[in-house]
Amino acid sequence: MVKEVKEIKTQYILLLLLWFSCGRENNTRSQNQIAPTYYLEKVDSIQIDRGNIIRVLDYSPVNNRFLAFDQITQEFLVFNDQGQILESVYREGEGPNEYNSSLIAASFNDEDGGYFMLSSIEFLRYNEKWEVEERIRFTSYVQLRFYSGPKVAIPYYSLSDTSENYFFTSFFSGINTFVGSNAKEISPDYLIEQYNPTKKSIEWKLPFETELLPEFESNEESGKTKPTQVFSLDKEANLLYLTFERSKEIGVYDIAEDFKLQKKIKFDHESFLHSNKSKNTGLFNFGDEKFAVLYYKGLSEAATEARKINNSGFPLHDPSLYSLILLEAGFQQEMEFPMICEPHLEFIKLPGNRIMLRDKFKGAKEPEHSNYSIFELKQK
Secondary structure, rough: HOOOOOOOHHHHHHHHHHHHHHHHHHHHHHOOOOOOOEEEEEEEEEEOOOOOOOOEEEOOOOOEEEEEEEOOOOOOEOOOEEEEEEEOOOOOOOOOOOOOOOEEEEEOOOOOOEEEEEEEOOOEEEEOOOOEEEEEOOOOOOOOOOHHHOOOHHHHHOOOOOOOOEEEOOOOEEOOOOEEEHHOOOOOOOEEEEEEOOEEEEEEEOOHHHHOOOOEEEHHHHHHHOOOOEEEEEEEOOOEEEOOEOOOOEEEEEEOOOOOOEEEEEEEOOOOOOOOOOEEEEEEEEEEEEEEEEEEEEEEEHHHHHHHHHHOOHHOOOOOHEEEEEEEOOOEEEOOOOOOOOOOOOOEEEEOOOOEEEEEOOOOOOOOOOOEEEEEEOOO
16 A cells, blocks of 8 residues: 555655656747737839829729829729729719718728718618619718818628628728717717618627626727727628727727627737827737737927927827837737828738838929839738
């Protein structure tokens, strides 16, 4: 009996030694693991010969086309990767194929072809001939209006093989709709307002509960009842990647499972200084668990006033005040934003780890065309 007890103790000690040995080996392996190093390289450029101010809204990988809006003529433009305008379409009016509400967003319909348009009161589905095939009327709790026309792509997704699409009606990245006294009356317990095609009505999703959301710093002086969301929507995987302007976490949510929280991804950057108005302004999904957070460092009030006196431009348009925080598999790398590009306007994600940015305009005369640079995220 004593011999058996000794043998058991000996085996137990050997197991402990083996466990500690494996633990040290794993720790050493993770410590010795070399973090990948990335950089942005300009690989192409696009020039759109249009003298008016345009805004690129969406890119379709299906037909390699871009959708833009002319803020002067109020026309939708479709152009290719050579900058050639293929279509110029005006659809504002009272006709059967027209809209008379203030559009806030527009997108390609990659699944069925054609285009989507969205205002605070209706959703329109156009075919490839720009004919209305479906017009959904609704009343959003939040009434948004952009006087220059649609500003963003429509965040939409589907949960089956049918053509019925769910779409966010007032939840857009970088745009806070919960501002002012009336905001407290707008579903204080949820974040996302969306249209449900099955119920054919508006519904609220993602409870505003601390344990379900990324950590964020509040800014009570802003008058906002909720923080400003910054997110990326993966329509193929039905995942929502969500952070906030003043946050150091990304929440990953399964849309197919009623926005169930899957995990949180931590990252770090310079402190959010209220005086500098520092904030996250973009979140981009490069695929394969690789993300980039666009971070605005900001300036102090005194430095901002000095710029105004010297006519040095607005800080929000200064690329030197921005950086890209790249996240991959627990590693983090901070990269400078391209100095030749505009950080406060379009940021179009393209296939193959590429992004398209608007070039900064330099000169006194009005530009006769819009220039864009295409960068590829490469690993050293």
